[in-house]
Amino acid sequence: LEKLGTMLNCTYTYKVAELESERESAEVALHAIGAFMPTGGLHTADIAAGAIHITANRSRYVHFSLPYFDTYYRLVIKRPVQEVNMFSFFAPFTGELWALFVLEILLFGACFFVMESPFLNPGMEESDVVEGAVGLFDSVYWALGAVTGMVDKTPKTWGGRIALIGHGWFMMIMLASYTANLASFLTTKSLTPSITNFLDVAQSAGSYKMAVPTGLSHEDFLRGEHEHHGYVFNYDTTSTWEESLALVKDDATVSASFMDEPNVLYYMLYELMGKVSTEEMCKLMVLPGTFRPAGYG
Secondary structure, eight states: HHHHHOOOOOOOOOOOOOSSOOHHHHHHHHHHHHTTTTTTTTOSSOOSSOBBBBBBBTTTTTTTOSSEEEEEEEEEEEEOOOOOOOTGGGTTHHHHHHHHHHHHHHHHHHHHHHHTTTTTTOOOOSSSSSSSSTTHHHHHHHHHHHEEEEEOOOOOOOOHHHHHHHHHHHHHHHHHHHHHHHHHHHHHHHOSOOOOOHHHHHHTTTOOOOEETSSHHHHHHHHHHHHHHHHEEEEEEEESEEEEEEHHHHHHEEEEEEEHHHHHIIIIIIIITTSSOOHTTTTEOOOOOOEEEEEOO
C-alpha cells in the first residue's frame, strides 16, 4: 500500500481489521465506508479492500472496482465409505438377473428330465442323469451342480448333449460376468460419490444437507439460485468457512459445502495436513471442476 501511494503521488491512512473471521473482516470494512446505512449515514473510511466478494446485494449499497482477484467455488463433499456386509456377494447382479439365473436352472433341469428320463423314453434302458422316482429333482440338482463345474454324469441322448452345451455356455458367461462385476463392485463402484457436481445438490430438492458460512456471499448465491431456478437447498450456517468444512468432515448429516478455491486448497494443505491423521483427511473429497465465478473488489 505504501508503494502504491508513492506511485500515485498521494497520501492516505488505512486501518487493518485485525479479526480472524473473514466474515467479520468483510463486514467491518463495508460498514466503515457506510454500507448498509441510510443515505447520509456516518462512515469512517472511503475505501474498503480485502477478500470482499462482489455480489448483487452488496452492489446496491457500494460501488465496486473492477475485480482485482478472480476465483471460483469448489464443492467439498464427504468421501463415500466402503460398506461390505454378508450379503454383498449378491450386489453384482440385479434381482431380475438373479431370478433369470434361477429360472434357467429350473427350466434346464426340467428339459433334461424330459430328454434323459427312462420313464419318458421307452427305448432307454437306464439313464446316468435321471435315476429313480426322484429323477426330476436329480436333474435339477445336476443342472445346479454344473454352475460349479461338478459335471459327474453324462447324458445319453443327443438332445441332452446339445442342451448340456447350451447350459454350460450360459453358465460360463454368467460366472465370468459375476466375477468381473464383483471385483468392480467391491473396489471402484462402492467408492463412487453420489454427488458429482453442484447441480446434483441443487436438483436434490434438499435431500443433501450443506454447511455454509454466514455473512459471506454463500447465502446470497443460494438465494439467487432459488429465485432464478427454483432450487431448494437444505443447509446449516456456521461462523467461519473452516467450521463449515469441519462439519462436512465430522457431522454425519452434512454432505457438502462450497468455498472459494484458494480457501479449499489452503484448508486441505495447511489446516489438515500434519494436524490430523490420514484417516481424518480422507474423510473429505474435493470434486473436480468449479462453478460460479466470483471476484474480489
